[in-house]
Amino acid sequence: MLDRLRDSFQRLLATNGLRYADDAEEARFEDFYVHAHVAKTRAFMLMGGALVYIFFNWDRIIDPVGWTYGHAMRGFVLAPAAVLAAILMSTRRWRPHEETINALTMLAAYVGLTLIYMHLHEGFRHGGVGIVLVMMFEALLLRMRFAWFAASALAGSAFFLAVHAIHFGHLDILLMNTLVVASSLLFGLFATWSRERENRRLFDLMHQLEAAKVRVEDLVYSMLPKEIVSRIQGGETTIADSHAEVSIVFADLQGFTSLMRKLSAKQVVEILNTLFTRFDAMAEQHGIEKIKTIGDAYMAVGGMRQDDSHAEQAARLALAMRDAVTDLSRELGIPIHLRIGLHVGPFIAGVIGLRKPVFDCWGDSVNIASRLESTAPVGTIQISEPAYWRLQNRFEVRALQHVDLKGIGPTQTYLLLGALERANAPGEARTSSALAEAAPSA
Numbered sequence: 425m426l427d428r429l430r431d432s433f434q435r436l437l438a439t440n441g442l443r444y445a446d447d448a449e450e451a452r453f454e455d456f457y458v459h460a461h462v463a464k465t466r467a468f469m470l471m472g473g474a475l476v477y478i479f480f481n482w483d484r485i486i487d488p489v490g491w492t493y494g495h496a497m498r499g500f501v502l503a504p505a506a507v508l509a510a511i512l513m514s515t516r517r518w519r520p521h522e523e524t525i526n527a528l529t530m531l532a533a534y535v536g537l538t539l540i541y542m543h544l545h546e547g548f549r550h551g552g553v554g555i556v557l558v559m560m561f562e563a564l565l566l567r568m569r570f571a572w573f574a575a576s577a578l579a580g581s582a583f584f585l586a587v588h589a590i591h592f593g594h595l596d597i598l599l600m601n602t603l604v605v606a607s608s609l610l611f612g613l614f615a616t617w618s619r620e621r622e623n624r625r626l627f628d629l630m631h632q633l634e635a636a637k638v639r640v641e642d643l644v645y646s647m648l649p650k651e652i653v654s655r656i657q658g659g660e661t662t663i664a665d666s667h668a669e670v671s672i673v674f675a676d677l678q679g680f681t682s683l684m685r686k687l688s689a690k691q692v693v694e695i696l697n698t699l700f701t702r703f704d705a706m707a708e709q710h711g712i713e714k715i716k717t718i719g720d721a722y723m724a725v726g727g728m729r730q731d732d733s734h735a736e737q738a739a740r741l742a743l744a745m746r747d748a749v750t751d752l753s754r755e756l757g758i759p760i761h762l763r764i765g766l767h768v769g770p771f772i773a774g775v776i777g778l779r780k781p782v783f784d785c786w787g788d789s790v791n792i793a794s795r796l797e798s799t800a801p802v803g804t805i806q807i808s809e810p811a812y813w814r815l816q817n818r819f820e821v822r823a824l825q826h827v828d829l830k831g832i833g834p835t836q837t838y839l840l841l842g843a844l845e846r847a848n849a850p851g852e853a854r855t856s857s858a859l860a861e862a863a864p865s866a
Contacts, residue, residue: 442617454523457569458522472506473502476506483495487544513525526572530558555608569616663775667770671735672792673726675723683758696720739805745762764804767793805840807838809838
């Protein structure tokens, strides 16, 4: 029964924009709206405790004879209750119950003041002012959600008016106090309702801004390496770095341009998106930085983070990319072939452009990797001699006859065939000569 009532009440609050359907989201809003202001709430509670005690002078003016009961109630019950509430809100155990503490402390104030007015001579004639002050203090200074304020204020004012009617039944005074208390209650309800609604809108806006920020950062991080983004955010304007040794991977889909003529635009984009998304995941897995895609070509670099294993990781990425293309071709029933070039050497990298900044790299090493890809036999991974010397003990390679690379001339190259089950000792490279075994034709 209680669960059904609670659920109905929560649905009512949600309908009026005063609760989130998701309990976790409501808990986050509670942290934002209530607990984030606990320091101020503690200060206000201590101030309220001091004021409720100082007002014993008001009792003394109303009843110079019977004011001692009020003095004791204020000094030994109400003021200590406010101090205890502030102390409890300072502890980790009770801080999550901040609204409960506030509501109970305020309810104690309503009840305590009502009892004081009972003992003062014609105390109820002036009691409406005290109840209104407590209600305004609760509504304006304490951080409580609407439901908590409504519960404590309604209960407290109802108790005051009920005792008023029983112990001081002067109809004119009762009507006057009812009007004053009811008006203050309406003002307090409206104030807490409107403040909470505004804060919920602000909370939603902050979440939307945070989500937008995350999307923008994800977009930026997809365009630029994380280290570069951090440097840009740090105020660096010209970003250019020289790297003594990196591993450059160039991959290009062979014959994809002619294949495009047989496919719709949507199919072309879906194929490239599927493939390059897999490449991105593989690059991240192997600690290799994606640089860019140009048409159906993909470029990635390892070693910009001072990783000594970049050549090995680049080789494993190249093998994984080759296998990924084979798998996708089998899945779609479409002939898709890949050529890959891998070179190890120095290069320069930096960011160019302001409106659409691009991270790019330059140097002979980039050109060599590109030429290795363009001259590689279809479906293979062609590597340079510097790459061979770094990979020979961990991968199976095959030496080719000298390949004439444009702008470079005859160059000794190798085919990367796969990873060895165990690493060879230095000098035990597993390499077969192209003179003994003909390489696949381009």
